[in-house]
Amino acid sequence: MPAVGPVVCVGETMAALAPAPAESLEMAEGLRLSVAGAESNVAMYLADLGVPVSWQSAVGDDALGRRVIAAVGAAGVDVSGVRRDPDRPTGLMVKEPAGAGTRVHYYRGGSAASAMGPEVLADAAVRSAALVHLSGVTAALSPSCRNLVTRALTPPPGERRQSVSFDVNHRAALWQPGTAADVLRDLADRADITFVGLDEAQDLWGADLTTDDVRKLLPHPPLLVVKDGGRGATAFAEDGTWTVPAPRTEVVEPVGAGDAFAAGFLAGLLRDGDIPRALRLGHITAGSALKVTADRGPLPDDSTIRRLLAMTPGEWEILAADGLPPSGAAEDGTA
Numbered sequence: 001m002p003a004v005g006p007v008v009c010v011g012e013t014m015a016a017l018a019p020a021p022a023e024s025l026e027m028a029e030g031l032r033l034s035v036a037g038a039e040s041n042v043a044m045y046l047a048d049l050g051v052p053v054s055w056q057s058a059v060g061d062d063a064l065g066r067r068v069i070a071a072v073g074a075a076g077v078d079v080s081g082v083r084r085d086p087d088r089p090t091g092l093m094v095k096e097p098a099g100a101g102t103r104v105h106y107y108r109g110g111s112a113a114s115a116m117g118p119e120v121l122a123d124a125a126v127r128s129a130a131l132v133h134l135s136g137v138t139a140a141l142s143p144s145c146r147n148l149v150t151r152a153l154t155p156p157p158g159e160r161r162q163s164v165s166f167d168v169n170h171r172a173a174l175w176q177p178g179t180a181a182d183v184l185r186d187l188a189d190r191a192d193i194t195f196v197g198l199d200e201a202q203d204l205w206g207a208d209l210t211t212d213d214v215r216k217l218l219p220h221p222p223l224l225v226v227k228d229g230g231r232g233a234t235a236f237a238e239d240g241t242w243t244v245p246a247p248r249t250e251v252v253e254p255v256g257a258g259d260a261f262a263a264g265f266l267a268g269l270l271r272d273g274d275i276p277r278a279l280r281l282g283h284i285t286a287g288s289a290l291k292v293t294a295d296r297g298p299l300p301d302d303s304t305i306r307r308l309l310a311m312t313p314g315e316w317e318i319l320a321a322d323g324l325p326p327s328g329a330a331e332d333g334t335a
Helices: 038-047 063-074 120-123 136-141 143-153 180-188 198-205 211-217 258-271 275-290 301-307 313-322
Strands: 008-010 014-018 034-035 051-055 058-060 081-084 094-099 101-108 130-137 163-167 193-197 223-228 230-236 239-244
Touching: 008 038, 014 063, 034 063, 038 051, 038 130, 038 136, 038 258, 038 301, 051 143, 058 063, 101 180, 101 301, 120 143, 130 136, 130 180, 130 258, 130 301, 136 143, 136 258, 143 180, 143 198, 163 258, 193 198, 193 239, 193 258, 198 211, 211 223, 223 258, 223 275, 239 275, 275 301
Parallel strands: 008 051, 008 130, 014 094, 058 081, 130 163, 163 193, 193 223
Antiparallel strands: 014 034, 094 101, 223 230, 230 239
């Protein structure tokens, strides 16, 4: 289990452009500008949940970079370690609504964040953190970024200065064909805490994989969390295995839900180390992202969260069937 203390999330955050949900990218006369990044999503939700957290990255010394830093900082995340690169631009992402889903177009080749390397790990905030959070997105950006992630995960579990969590977060568009499966499996198996969706595990390592099969493929993390979409999540730990069903949720857009789940789980783990309650908080936090078009939505108030976490297993089963209570008005903010 990670020690109680600050968390550092490392990874790229981009400016994001998207048309209104009912409009096509091709025909829209205007696009909404926000920010998007897996690791900063985790950081912002951790801040929402009261966890001291900083975000380490690089952006261009440009207007979009300033907007990214301001947006993440406004959520209560320490952004003092983010570097402004005078020679490389801030990455850009464009969302294209397409039928039942959303296509994502990345413009992040040669971005400021893609030039990050292991030197990030020498930052004082990283060295003093209780937990460092990384994802497979960073490993896909460039050789130097992959070196950064690999270096962070090189010491075996139990011999690091801090715990390291890793979300597989497979983004096929960022990888050369045939390269992601082996790299992501190797990195995921090195972490102290690993998150992976059953669907992405099946895409990467075998269409017939079960949750138990994923544990056999990734035997080394002391804590492995396998998310099974809207059905639930299973945590494999050294002292047991727990499965907690996900509450029924009307999905507006799934983007950002995995990041929200990781943040909720990590916040719960840092609170008291109780894994079933951490899984519940992961589901609660993911539900807030599922209900909005942005990557980040409003959480239930603190008293509601405490009540949900205190439920008996039977009461939670009923809640899972009925759905979470409303969280308040949808947030039309940054992601």
